[in-house]
Each structure stands twice: as C-alpha cells, then as structure tokens.
Amino acid sequence: MREPKYKVVVDAFAAKIRDGRWPAGTRLPTHRRLAADEGIAVVTASRVYAELEAMGLVSCEQGRGTFVRDLAAGDGADERAVAADAVDLSFNSPSIPGQADLLRQALRDLATAGDLDALLRYQPHRGRAEDRAAVARHLRRRGLAVGRERVLIVDGAQHGLAVTAMALFRPGDVVAVDAVTYPGFRVLARTLGLELAPVPVTADGPDLDAFDRLCRRRRVRAVYTMPTMHNPLGWVLSTEQRTRLAEIARQHGVTIVEDASYAYLVTDAPPPLAALAPECTVYVSGLSKSVATGLRVGFAAAPVELVPALETAIRATTWNTPALTAAIARRWLDDGTVDRLEADKRVDARRRQALASEVLAGLPWIGHPASYFRWLPLARDSRPDRIVAALARRRVAVSTAEPFATTPAVPQALRLALGSVGPAELRGALEAVREEADRDAHR
Numbered sequence: 001m002r003e004p005k006y007k008v009v010v011d012a013f014a015a016k017i018r019d020g021r022w023p024a025g026t027r028l029p030t031h032r033r034l035a036a037d038e039g040i041a042v043v044t045a046s047r048v049y050a051e052l053e054a055m056g057l058v059s060c061e062q063g064r065g066t067f068v069r070d071l072a073a074g075d076g077a078d079e080r081a082v083a084a085d086a087v088d089l090s091f092n093s094p095s096i097p098g099q100a101d102l103l104r105q106a107l108r109d110l111a112t113a114g115d116l117d118a119l120l121r122y123q124p125h126r127g128r129a130e131d132r133a134a135v136a137r138h139l140r141r142r143g144l145a146v147g148r149e150r151v152l153i154v155d156g157a158q159h160g161l162a163v164t165a166m167a168l169f170r171p172g173d174v175v176a177v178d179a180v181t182y183p184g185f186r187v188l189a190r191t192l193g194l195e196l197a198p199v200p201v202t203a204d205g206p207d208l209d210a211f212d213r214l215c216r217r218r219r220v221r222a223v224y225t226m227p228t229m230h231n232p233l234g235w236v237l238s239t240e241q242r243t244r245l246a247e248i249a250r251q252h253g254v255t256i257v258e259d260a261s262y263a264y265l266v267t268d269a270p271p272p273l274a275a276l277a278p279e280c281t282v283y284v285s286g287l288s289k290s291v292a293t294g295l296r297v298g299f300a301a302a303p304v305e306l307v308p309a310l311e312t313a314i315r316a317t318t319w320n321t322p323a324l325t326a327a328i329a330r331r332w333l334d335d336g337t338v339d340r341l342e343a344d345k346r347v348d349a350r351r352r353q354a355l356a357s358e359v360l361a362g363l364p365w366i367g368h369p370a371s372y373f374r375w376l377p378l379a380r381d382s383r384p385d386r387i388v389a390a391l392a393r394r395r396v397a398v399s400t401a402e403p404f405a406t407t408p409a410v411p412q413a414l415r416l417a418l419g420s421v422g423p424a425e426l427r428g429a430l431e432a433v434r435e436e437a438d439r440d441a442h443r
Helices: 005-018 031-038 042-054 099-112 116-120 129-141 157-168 183-192 208-217 239-252 304-317 323-334 337-359 384-393 423-441
Strands: 058-061 065-068 151-154 174-178 195-199 220-225 255-259 281-286 298-301 373-377 413-417
Touching: 005 031, 005 042, 031 042, 042 058, 042 065, 042 384, 099 116, 099 323, 116 323, 129 151, 129 298, 129 323, 151 157, 151 304, 157 183, 157 220, 157 255, 157 281, 157 298, 157 304, 174 183, 174 208, 183 195, 195 208, 208 220, 208 239, 220 239, 239 255, 323 337, 337 423, 384 413, 384 423, 413 423
Parallel strands: 174 195, 174 220, 220 255, 255 281
Antiparallel strands: 058 065, 151 298, 281 298, 373 413
16 A cells, blocks of 8 residues: 655655754755645645654744754664653663662672772773672573683673674674664664664564575674563563574574673573573673663673683773772672562563553553563554654653664554653553554544
C-alpha cells in the first residue's frame, strides 16, 4: 500500500532535519512554494508543516514562516536533553532505597582500614590484582570461570566496550549487530569508523541463518551481542542459540563482544557466550546498572592473548580506573552487597513490569518480565516522533526506536525505561503514554 504523498514529504523533510542537512534556524519554503515544488495542494502543504511541528522538528511562526528547530538530540536515548521537571522514561538509572547509606559506610570503612594513601596513587592499567580477583570470583557465580589474569578493570561497561573496540578493530572493519541494538555501541562504532552490518531480529533473538549468510558474504571482524537481557528487546538466548552463534563465529574467525550489562536480572540464564567460546569472546559488564550508575566500575574478561592490547587501550584512555571506586566495588563484591542489590533489583524490575502491564494492558509489547525496559511496537501509520513530542509537552520523556535502529528503515516503536523514577511517578507517566498512544492510533 502506497503511503499518502504528504507522509512521503514529511519523512523526507524529517530526515534532512535529523541528519543536519537542514541545520537549526533554516527557513523552509512557504506553504505555496512547498505545494508548487512537491505537486501537492496548499492545504496538504499546511498538513506537512503541521506534522513536522507536532514532531517537534520545526517552529511555525505567524507572519515569519517555518523554521527548523534547534534539536537537543543525539544518537542515543541517553544523549537527549530532558526537561528538569520531566519524568524520564528515556534512560535507566535503577536505584534501591538505602544505597546512599551503603556508600557512607563503605567510605568510613576505607578511611579506617589499610593504606589509604595507596588509593591516591596511580594503579596498574588493568587494575590491582585483588580487585581483578574479586571480579573473577563474581563472574564464576555468573557461570564464567576465569582467572584474574584474564580480567581487566574499566570505568564502566561503556568504557569496556570502547577499549575492546579500540584494541581489536580498525576503521572500516565490519561488525555485525542486531537490527535493533544498544545506542552506545552505535555511537562508539561511528566514532571509531566501524561499519555496522545489521542482522535481522526475530521474536526471540537474532536471525542466526542471516548472520551466517552475512559472514559468508562479507569479511565480518566481530559480532556485538547481548545474549542475556537484550537492550531494548529483552530477549534471553537459549543454550542452542548461543551454541549456534558461537559455532558461526568460530567458523568464520569472528570475535564475539558479549555485553552483559543487564545479565544480572536473569537468574536462570544459560552459560555466557564467553564460557562456550572463551578463545574468541570478550565479555564486558559492570556495576552501573546492578549497583549504582555513578560508581563507574566495569570489567572485561578476555582471552589471555588479547589482554595486553586491551590494557594498552585503557592506558591510552583513562590510565586506570580510580582506586577509590574500585576498592569500594571489591568490598561490595566480596561481602555480598552486590548480590543483595542485584536480588533486590530483580524484584523491583518485576514489580515495575507488572505495573506497566496493568497500565498499558492491551497494547502490544516486547520485553522480559524482569527487565527495566519495554518495547512498544506501533501501527504502521503511527508517528512515534509525534507521540514523543506530545509526551514532552506533558513533561514525560520517552525514546523512539531511532537511537536503537541500525537499519535505514526505523521500526515504528517506542522504548520505555522503567527504572529511573518512583512507582507513583512511573504510573502517571505510563498513563500519559497510554493516552497519547491511543490518541495517535485514532487520528
């Protein structure tokens, strides 16, 4: 079915605004000029500009004309400017009551124990041996048996992904990714000049036949994957899927970059890919989501022969992870604090998903009952940008699918982050989402 002509024009104009071809302040053609240029009626031209204004892309000023707005939007949901008084469902920062008290006690303990002066000095690039050993013990509880010699301490999982890509890939390398994936890796790939090759997604994971065909057709250097609690789709790959993915990677000499940032939310997950294919997998995770986003302690577990290259990348970026935060992380890993916080957040995430299911009942969704995010597919003729703009006027921030899409055709969907606000605020925001989605569907 052909799209109405005005929607074709809207999409073309929106693309030029988003990709910067029409910068902020650009004056667009008058309604009559637009109608003449596109071969449409003046009333239809007015509808085009009304749509663009509803999407928050242009400003229609009486007596002056139509101008491109100054967009505070980047490539990731976490980069968008959000009003200070908005309820933010665009970014996850899960928190449990009492975490500040834990930090106070940890700082007191550090102040009275051991050589505090040592924490003020430079540390080994890949982290102190005792910190790496604590991470190795933590990973063994997650089903990944590694020694400390394979562990590197980094400044959060995003830094772990960055040093992995910097160390192992070169500009122009092809990296396979899901057609819908974590925006932070998209930004990283563009920064480093990597080519992302999208792999189609199914209801329960990537299309592994398509991944195999891609590897036969192209020289794929690596695959970036989130097998346990995919962000944003929430899937958990089965043992069979993981085994097949590992076999394809081995067959074609593909490095696996396994992102386990949200894996802590799943208690009965199959073994990590790094356990199934340890010789070709770099496993990256951290404590930002499971403990506190401000802690900024992450870790990578890599084949021994790759550790020196990753260590060099750490040296080139941050030199070392701050010893103070690493020391706090080690204490919490060893005394059970991390395990307790992760268990509490699994309960919290399930409660939030149950609330979302109640408020959004009847709307299609994709996700996991223990995740902190929910994917809302929309009808083909819906306008996600229009819904986002309407919600922004109601002081609710959500994301479209655009930051997550690696294909030219962006899915018609919204991504809701459920972990950053209190339950009462969350309910009100979800009710607003429901109302705006219903309103858009009946236009």
